[in-house]
Amino acid sequence: MMRTVLVCLACAWLAGCAVNPATGRNDFVMMSERQELDLGARYNQEILKQYPRYDDARLQAYIQRVGERVARNSHRSQLNYVFTLVDSPDINAFALPGGYIYIHRGLLAYLNSEAELAAVLGHEVGHVTARHSVRQQSQSTAWGLLGQAAAIGTGIGAVGDLTGVMGNAFVRGYGRDMELEADGLGAQYLARSGYDPQAMIEVVKVLKNQEDFARAQAAKRGEAVAAGGYHGLFDTHPDNERRLQQVVGPARALVGESQEVGRDTFLQMLDGLVFGDSAASGIRRGRHFYHGELDFTLSYPAGWQLVNRPDVLIGHSADQQAFVAMTLEAADTRLTPAEFLRQRVGNQRLAAGEELRLGALQGYTAVLPGQPARRVAAIYRGERAYLFIGVVKGRASLESQDQHFLEVIRSYRPLKAEERKLAEPVRLRLARAKAGQSLAALAKDSPLPGDGEAQLRLLNGLYPGGEPRPGDWLKTLR
Structure with missing residues (x-):
């Protein structure tokens, strides 16, 4: 039996070999191009549910134009590429199979030329042309088949589980080699498109500066640097120092005369770009949260920090041992808030329940027993129900944090007229640098908490200590 299965595996492996259109190598793939395109189209629908498009048709069209210019000079120019600006403050960009490419407005804000935008998009086009996601999928499938073969041959199911874990570890993220390959391909596409491939290096510097800033801020707080950043989900990608060194040589070798940078054109397109939280997701200001469209504040x-996602708002203590999350659902007005809450927890037993009277609003809160016990609540407002759940981690008890959870829940109320401005987002605005003007002086008017001067330097490619030249366009925050 084991011999038969291994023969089948060998046949599948040989059948899955295909010439990579970008590198010319034989790669192991188990997906046709048609299947790749169908997979990308399906995933695209799911991505747009989680990450909505940024509401600026002019800027979306500009990004599509720049992306198409790069893609036309790639190894798979026949694909129908779709470039989307995502309404998210995260510093990220990513690609799906078949040519669906996304850049977050959080990353866009820190770029300083059209060539740098083209470099980011070119890097992602490189992932598509080299079929990195397809190769991942094929490797994952092969590991799964190997696990099944081992389980059949030995009669021990745990062996299959073990190889499944190995497979997941092997294919998570794109990995260092694929990221460097995408950098090299992106530099080629930049040069072929008439952009200065030095922009690829400038983008890597942008990412490195973000890392340095995050490290400096964490040191001030006495914390370790959290994993994250562009392509940093699993921390398997090449550190930016290594990427910087390995991309410099090939990129500079491609530089010719009349290579386009497009700084002024690009910056004009960014004027008015939302920075940080958007009105649609609500605005964090210190320990307060304001949502203009839904008309509420919390x-x-x-000392608590807020994580603002499209589907959930999470507040957590500084030591990350206490969390309270809020989500929004359609209310069932046939039910009281107490009945609605019991239904949402699967009719489990609730303890210490009490009615909530928040001005004219009604709600209900209780403790959901268990290990650990959790504080839950529902507040009705019109046809919406605001659901809260508070939970502790580690050895902390609900009793030690329950008063904090209740304070958050009871702080829910409609906005006052004078608070509506607080629910408006911060935006990038352009200004000409004046002679003798320093970023430290400009930062005094920064609407952001924390190190406003460092943020301005990061936005303008002047971190950690650069100063603008008179007459330069500067990105400011208002």
Whole structure:
């Protein structure tokens, strides 16, 4: 039996070999191009549910034009590429199979030329042309088949589980080699498109500066640097120092005369770009949260931090041992808030329940027993139900944080007229640098908490200590 299965595996492996259109190598793939395109189209629908498009048709069209210019000079120019600006403050960009490419407005804000935008998009086009996601999928499938073969041959199911874990570890993220390959391909596509491939290096510098800034801020707080950043989900990608060194040589070798940078054109397109939280997701200001479209505010304990996602708002203590999450659902007005809450927890037993009276609003809160116990609540407002759940980690008990959870829940209220401005997002605005003007002086008017001067330097490619030249366009925050 084992011999038969291994023969089948060998046949599948040989059948899956295909010439990579970008590198010319024989790669192991188990997906046709048609299947790749269908997979990308399906995933694209799911991505847009999680990450909505940024609401600026002019800027979306500009990004599509720049992306198409690069893609036309790639190894798979026949694909129908779709470039999307995502309404997210994250510093990220990514690609799906078949030519669906996304850049977050959080990353866009820190770029400083059209060539740098083309470099980011070119890098992602490189992932598509080299079929990195397809190769991942094929490797994952092969590991799964190997696990099944081992389980059949030995009669021990755990062996299959073990190889499945190995497979997941092997294919998570794109990995260092694929990221460097995408950098090299992106540099080629930049040069072929008439852009200065030095921009690829400038983008890597942008990412490195973000890492340095995050490290400096964490050191001030006495914390370790959290994993994250562009392509940093699993921390398997090449550190930016290594990428910087390995991309410099090939990129500079491609530089010719009359290579386009497009700084002024690009910066003009960014004027008015939302920076940080958007009105659609609500605005964090210190320990307070304001949502203009939904007309409410919440307050959190001093020292707590807020994580604002499209589908959930999470507040957590500084030591990350206490969390309270809020989500929004359609209310079932046939039910009282107490009945609605019981239904949402699967009719489990609730303890210490009490009615909530928040001005004219009604709600209900209780403790959901268990290990650990959790604080839950539902607040009705019109046809919407605001659901809260508070939970502790580690050895902390609900009793130690329950008062904080209740304070957050009870802080829910409609916005006052004078608070509506607080629910408006911060935006990038362009200004000409004046002689003798420093970023430290400009930062005094920064609407952001924390190190406003460092943020301005990061935005303008002047981190950690550069100063603008008189007459230069500067990105400011208002």
